[in-house]
Amino acid sequence: MLTDLLGFPPQVLFGQLLLGLINGAFYAVLSLGLAVIFGLLNIVNFAHGALYMLGAFATLALTQYLGIGYWGALILSPIIVGTLGILAERLLLRRLAGIDHLYGLLLTFGMALVIEGVFVKLFGASGTPYAAPAQLQGGINLGFMFLPWYRGWVVVASLAVCVFTWYLFERTKIGAYLRAGTENPRLLQAFGVNVPLLTTLAYGYGVGLAAFAGVLAAPITQVNPMMGSNLIIVVFAVVVIGGMGSIMGAIVTGLSMGVIEGLTKVFWPEASSTVIFLVMAIVLVLRPAGLFGKTA
Amino acid sequence: MKLFKKFAASASALALLTSGASAEISDGVVKIGLLTDMSGTYSDVAGPGTVTAAEMAIEEFGGTVAGAPIVLVSADHQNKADIAANKAREWGDTEQVDAFAELVTTSVAMAVFEVAKQQNKIALVSGAASSPLTNEACIPTGLHWTYNTRALAVGTGSAVVKEGGDSWFFVTADYAFGEALQNDVSKVVEAAGGKVLGSVKHPFPASDFSSFMLQAQASGAKVIGLANAGGDTINAIKAAKEFGIVDAGQTIAGLLVFLSDVHALGLETAQGLQMTVSFYWDLNDETREWSKRFFEKTGKMPTGIQAGTYSSVRHYLKAIEATGSDDTDTVVAKMREMPVEDMFSHGGVLRTDGRMVHDMYLAEVKSPAESSGPWDYLKIVRTIPGEEAFGPLSESTCPTK
Structure with a gap:
């Protein structure tokens, strides 16, 4: 068998593939949010990692101060953080509409540094543990590995959100308006559609996706101020590989990069933080617009 | 960007202006440059807490030693050796820093050892753990305080x-x-x-x-x-x-x-x-007393790296006090001669390979x-x-x- 040839027993390989898929689910949800924001607002949202972190901290705060558990937070945290995102779009990002991308990038990057800096100052770098909900404690022995129920839930929830988002943007009327708004906002406005409101809501939705991923991550890693900055660069690479602004590209690339990274962790663990960038470089040489991107 | 400096409260501007420092203290000031991870993976085990610990050592001397004010500057090295080396070089070349302190992350400590060797400055290592620092990578003025692998x-x-x-x-x-x-x-x-x-x-x-x-x-x-x-x-x-x-x-x-x-x-x-x-706050009355004061300032109990930073800075200043000089070779010789006696270590011995030996x-x-x-x-x-x-x-x- 191929797996035997590579010197690894098949059960190890299956386990690593599954773990890769779990991590890929996070990449998919995060890069999906970035793709929505870039596709509709033309903003390279470097604050995405910080917003993901805010989602996790909101979960923690809801439990500690209001006694609202994980399931409530899964709905409320994205709404809270999404509202913050809407405020930021109205108060700050809107002013940069129509000028060079670079300004939006710098502003969101600055926002991320400020938010993360404040949280490190307040909470320290080690973070706080957050317990998985009682219904998802423990796990199941699959024969080739022990799968914690919670990790399984992460994959199911992420895929559900990805499919919903794809459907919303590609198959509904609101999605059609949004896509038309990027193509030709003036024309759409002439038809009586409130385009600025649409873009604000789209940003709020993208931010909400980041926060949703943050809630999913809270029981897995420590809830920690730097949890987003460790991830965001990889997620940007995923978006570039998939094609900036492509929703399907973000989903498929997120999952597949998780798997590629997972396999690298077995065959060459030291390179596992680099392999995605290697793929990015190769894709940029062969298909500059990304795997799913349309060439301009 | 993330690099920030802070002057210890203990060194008032007044002290700087009015100090009639003794001729033995170069530039009329004893300056310690503390490099640590302020916001990354190691910022809780080392980080801002080590700055507080160094300040507590300086406070014990009332902010002056051998007639000269003690100044503490600190910076975030972000666990990157190049940032640490550049900052240390700048401090040593243009800001009269006499000793580097803390230096968590082995790669950082090794990079600063290079600079300390060229400039003949003292490196008081607390956070970095690798035993090569007092073996194949040792330098005569590199003092490894808290622990090792x-x-x-x-x-x-x-x-x-x-x-x-x-x-x-x-x-x-x-x-x-x-x-x-x-x-x-x-x-x-x-x-x-x-x-x-x-x-x-x-x-x-x-x-x-x-x-x-x-x-x-x-x-x-x-x-x-x-x-x-x-x-x-x-x-x-x-x-x-x-x-x-x-x-x-x-x-x-x-x-x-x-x-x-x-x-x-x-x-x-x-x-x-x-x-x-290397240290636990609840070992004895001395450690409890010191840690309680540390807790009041930071809201956290100290780690070994933080307590070790206090001990190393204190011992360094003790040696300057005893010799009346901040000359690197004189101070290192005196630090080796005196046992390390404080709440962190009793009868600690600083060896010629740079290792501080304690329980x-x-x-x-x-x-x-x-x-x-x-x-x-x-x-x-x-x-x-x-x-x-x-x-x-x-x-x-x-x-x-």
């Missing part, structure tokens, strides 16, 4: 082997420190008749450890040794618990665990973990039932005498010892 191996490594953990697999941070720790522990395990089955090197820092921990599980080793630190250790321990590795019978040996890590994990997850520490402790994390509240986390299992922990000077491979 050999002492961690002697403490936790031998304790785990003694309990029957005779086959090991390492999950190792992929840089100089992880390698040094894995080497030192492997030596101890093999000397005790145990076997090392393999290792996996993970990027530093890493966030998801499930893959590495499952590889460790598949090795079938009785003990999974974590040759990493800070946030990496926390995430690895969490993953081991989540994936049922501990319940399935394998032992997790955290080879470098700090009090702040236990605090972050919570006793429910961390209980029973054995760890080697270490093997501790075990209490269960939630044993703990009386926040920060009551450890029980001391055994005191490891300095010589046993750090080995004799004859073992050191430092060429200038």
